[in-house]
Amino acid sequence: MAVSRRTLLSMTMTGAAGLALTRHARAAAPTAATLAAAFTDHFGAIGYAWTDPLGMISGQSFNGGLRYDETRPEPVAGKSLFVQPAARVEDAEGAGTPGVLALFTICGLRVSEPAEPGALFGQLLTWLVEQRNLDPARLVFVSTEAFGPYRDRHELVRAGRIVQRDRKEAMAAGDGSGYFAPPGHPAQPAFETVSLHYPLPGTEPDDLAYPLQGYLEIGEVSITPLDRRAVGFEVGGFGLERLVMAEGGVAADFEASRRALLRLIESEATASGQPLPEGHGLFSRS
Template sequence: MNQYRRRSILRCILLSLAYPLRLSAQQRDKPGQSENRDTSTVADVTFEQAFAGVQQKAIDYHRKIGYHPVDRKPLLTGHPFNGGLRYDESGTLKEAPNQAMIVQDCARIADITERERHDILPYFHIFGCNWRNYTDRAQIIGDALAFLNGPVGLTPQRLALVSVEALASYRDVLAEHDIDWRRQVVIRNTEEAKAAGDGSGFFRPENHPEQPAFSCMGIYAWLGEGDAPAVQSYPLPTQWTEIGELVLDPGAEVAYAFGLERLVYVTTSLWPSWHDRRKQLLTRVETEVAASGEAFPEGYYLFKG
């Protein structure tokens, strides 16, 4: 067993002991189950408590492996894309020192028409990190999967990956982390993935202020009970939800990123209401406008209705 493999296994074991999973798989809701009831509290744990716990796990894990936190960027971007609201963590780490990590709040105006989906919110948070020293992504992939398997508590069998042919270079690395290529990986056509820019193969949609797009792998988690079925094509069925993306281009500013609310959801079934998160979004925008003197962006009015 090589040194990289031993180190990864030891890290995963130690972190899984340090961060036990709060709820069992049987306590997670299937998609759609929670549509007509409050899912912000389960077993006396509120969503906000669970969210704070997942955020702290992300920070603690990455601090242990060499990352350092940097301050979030404003939600207001001053750019017409996405109604003037921050779409994702892109650009937040561009000027940051190497081995930086950030928790960035975001909102996407396209999600307004998707509000009936079980995994969509008007206001959410992305944990992102960078590590520019590596010429390939083997260690980055190992670190990301160890985080999911350890602190988060997702077994490898509950994951699926969607990417482009560039991911084939890391097939052996994925196997070391118990990812079954034939059952758990979908490879998309490269040009199709570039055109979509949705994070499952390539990221950054058309007109995104941060360019160029970069190749990546979308990381999905199984929401159903029992073992996850084999994945065959993209898009994946609705019982899968995307939880993060890992960048395959070594020179990109981001190593990988995870949606913190989604990590809470796939491990506890907890989910805040659209109404509550919309209020948080509007309050955040109002606070930033008052502090900066900038005009309210278009996205504010779209969400306010």
């Protein structure tokens, strides 16, 4: 069951992604709704076409039958953007872990044939620093030796810090910090990546051993070899709620996001006539 842009942005405004205002929230602090709108407006203006998100019920056994990410059965041609609600069953016991939600939102970009390799990475990084005002000196990039040419090309990468993983280790994990290939994913994605991390609000962590402690992983981007002539697709994006946190916005509430996830699953199941997936039971018990 697809969700329109208007409906999705309305959902973020009413807290479907688990964000709740507090008495101490700054009036100017970003919210999920304002940040999602800023993302779609900016990238829409430079040629990325809105694509309706996929339903939360995937119809697959993978990930408890819940939508894992923005990967689509049939790739979208051209330049596309997504605002995709998602959930991961390994997060069912994640209450209390900063940045971990039952229901979260991926703001993603995809280019089927970039004009030049690495174009999507450059656009997203520039937006995060110049439009969202992230401090480039506080960014940490986690990847393999494949990321080296990106450091050489981008001043904003050199301004931050890099953690290099062993490529075989990153491929075996498939977690997006160097390589994205989640075991069992029905679409079988497999490509080189870099993940972007930012300190938790109010912290200045020094330890850069992976997995990073005291940081939010805010995004992942595929990295095409910069010397490649024929460029395949590029994809990347960020976690909406985590970027809100990184910018000093209201911290997400796991319990609110859990209730919102269950409501969304139940609504889809009723509308489509599908049974409740296994993931519904896992989050019902958390």
